[in-house]
Amino acid sequence: MASKFINITLKIWRQKNSNAKGALETYSLNDVSTDSSFLEMLDQLNEQLINEKQSPITFDHDCREGICGMCSLYINGRAHGPDSGNTTCQLHMRKFKDGDTIYVEPWRSRAFPIIKDLMVDRSAFDRIQQAGGFVSVNTSGRTMDANAIPIAKADADKAFQAAACIGCGACVASCKNGSAMLFVGAKVSQYALLPQGKIEATDRVLNMVRQMDEEGFGNCTNTGACEIECPKGISIENIARMNREFLKGALTKS
Amino acid sequence: MSNSVLFKSSIAKKYFMALTGLFLCTFLVGHLLGNLQLIFKTGEEGRRAFNEYAYFMGHNVFIKVLSYVTYIALIIHAVDGIMLTIQNKKARPVKYAYNNPKANSGTASRNMAILGTLILVFLATHMANFWWKAKITEEIPLHSLVKTVDYPVGQNPATGEMITKPIEVTHYLNTNGTYQQFKVKDPSTGQEQKLFDIKNKHEFYDITSGVKIGEGYKDLHTVVMTFFDKNNSSALFGVLFYVISMIVLGYHLWHGFASAFQSLGLNHPLYTPIIKKIGMAFSIVVPFLFAIIPVIIYMNH
Known part of the structure; x- marks a missing residue:
């Protein structure tokens, strides 16, 4: 399958620290390869933010092959995104269409306080x-x-x-x-x-x-x-x- | 106490929820069987059968004990449910801005507290309409029947034949099973004559000797029939509210029945699919049968 490039809008939860009040921020990201994983897409966004001298988005990740349990993210109203039986690192951008708006939030639980942005303390x-x-x-x-x-x-x-x-x-x-x-x-x-x-x-x-x-x-x-x-x-x-x-x-x- | 976990822990709260819920399911079946008598027999026979049943339910010791267990189960189910809901709300202080719960769970399963609250509202009105009258204020009239009887008024001196005259006689159904003549009314003179006294709203006493001669049945049947009678202006609202409440109950049971078994730890690849099917059937059949009773009464009047 030939790879495509899509342009997306992201609404991502930003929160400075556990005590700060967070809010959803909107970002536009162009030329996202549909072959990239969701986390690679976030890497791409962070690169763009760093180039713009903005603070990159903090999110948990480690093995990126679905066995460590580090990645999280509540994507478009579901844990680990729209598919079942996968972690966020196993979610690929081919699940999204050009022009989509994607909501990304941290796990919401009193027992999982937010450390920063999308990273929670488990x-x-x-x-x-x-x-x-x-x-x-x-x-x-x-x-x-x-x-x-x-x-x-x-x-x-x-x-x-x-x-x-x-x-x-x-x-x-x-x-x-x-x-x-x-x-x-x-x-x-x-x-x-x-x-x-x-x-x-x-x-x-x-x-x-x-x-x-x-x-x-x-x-x-x-x-x-x-x-x-x-x-x-x-x-x-x-x-x-x-x-x-x-x-x-x-x-x-x- | 080493066993305090049996009351405090989150899992124990689920046991109580499940046990009381399943007990209340058996109560529903019992109540339904009683209610069905309202439509299976008609006329005086049906009225008598239902009132005799209601009397039995109000006087049998075993049923009385069972009714108190039911009140307690209901209170535990409601209070426990409220406590669990408060804890569950606290567990997620910040809500998701974008959530898609339809993707992974059923509507009924996510709204048990709301459905339960609606059922509680229904129960409050239901008890005010029937239970309160029957048990507390005893506003319910006694089971009575006016029959026109040919009453002997004298003897024809020539033929020796009895001369009779049609007279209205009010009978009360006695708990000994007989219709007891209570009031005799002469239709030509309009004069009424009482044949015994009624004390404590339902006890019959002989006028002269003051001896108790029986007890009357409360006419709960007529209360129900009048409540859902088409000629009664509030009946349509009563029927609609009842039917909607039964749909709500159905949704509550749709999740609740099978869920109770899971909470009690009964999950088995062989039995769980059967339990789920029974739960679905139960949640459709029981509320449906409850709901058609007032509809049939409304249509038949």
């Missing part, structure tokens, strides 16, 4: 992970090989699907309630399904949910928006599993 996810998203292993030199424990194929598959979560926060961003339950559900499930994770299962789910609530995320109302927007296609089945694990944990914790 360390709330780190703190949830630290509250229980791990298995304790003796590392004295006699660590058991994880693969020595037989695991049913179906369970291994489900655990792996849950573990595909890259913690990008698209679930929180697209949830009307700003709920983090798909993230926490995936992290709880990935261990709850495996024999190594069962030992600490009760404390894990209780601690992770407690941390999730403390961070100020909203509640799940089962709209299903998160699983549609999740770049890794993580199912809300994981939220149901977390709900089950939580009930079990809350009832049996001594």
